Amino acid sequence: MNEPMLKTEPAAISSVEFFDRARARLHFDVPPGLFDPNIVPPSGDAGTDRMLEILAREQPIRPAAVLIPVVDHPQPTVLLTQRSAHLNDHAGQISFPGGKIDxxxxxxxxxxxxxxxxxxxxxxxxxDPVGYLDLYGTSFGFRILPTVARVRPGFKLRINEAEVDDAFEVPLAFLMNPDNHQVHSKEFRGIVRSYYAMPFAERYIWGATAGILRVLYERIYLP
Incomplete structure (x- = not known):
């Protein structure tokens, strides 16, 4: 495992440009793959795509939604949570606020x-919701549709300790710096698949959260 990197060079685009690009490139059309098991959301990784195809045949899909709260400070941040250690799914992991669609x-x-x-x-x-990011599939059968949102500073959080142990902010510039996007691999039934990790100080951001952040980078920061 690589050592955590703490590079926080300024992002290549300003806060204003980030939100302008997000509004231009994202929308609120719900992708049919959120509910249709026959439509497997592409991940860009052949091993992950194969895993998602297998899971879609074997178990019901689990539609979910998360919020990507980009806090509009002079240097924007992303609000993340650390899930409670006793939860059945993703206990203790770093996540976006969100869960299954009721x-x-x-x-x-x-x-x-x-x-x-x-x-x-x-x-x-x-x-201020901006738009949906690409649909993201996980090894637990979740189909996650993230909503990118501009969050106005000044809010007061109230942590629900039954679900969340902590909430914290990470600089957007750090998360959108590709130098901080570690690539690791793991095996699923003999299939090697890749996943992202973005360690920040004592926080280990990985899995679906890091993968969704990578998608955000590709959709907003790349031409």
Missing amino acids: ATDATPLDAALREALEEVGLTREFI
């Missing part, structure tokens, strides 16, 4: 906003 949620956006309120007390008055 039947009562009108849209994936509503699910993400509801979960952000339930988990950390982030109220809607501070949130």
Whole structure:
């Protein structure tokens, strides 16, 4: 495992340009693969794609939504959570606010906003949704639809200790710096697949969270 890197060079684009690009490149069309097991979301990694194809045949998919809360400080940050250690799924891992889409949620956006309120007390008055990022599949059968959002500073968090142990902010410039995107591999039934990790200080950001952040970088920062 590589040692954590703490490079925080300024991002190549400004905060204003980040949100302008996000609004131009993202939308609120719900991808059919969120609910259709026959449509496997591509990951860009052949091993992961093969794993997702196998899982889609073997078990029900689990539609989920998360919020990517980009806090509009002079140097923007991303609000992340550390999940409670006793949870059944992804215990103790670094995550975005979010969870499974309930039947009562009108849209994936509503699910993400509801979960952000339930988990950390982030109220809607501070949130300006920008658009959906690409659908992301996981080894647990989740189909995650992330919502990128501009978050106005000044909010007060209220941590739900039944679900979250902590909430913290990481500089967007760090997370969007490809020098900080470590690539690792693991095996799934003899298939080697790759995954991202972005260690930051004592926080180990990896798996779906790091993968979604990498997708954000590719969609917003690359031409």
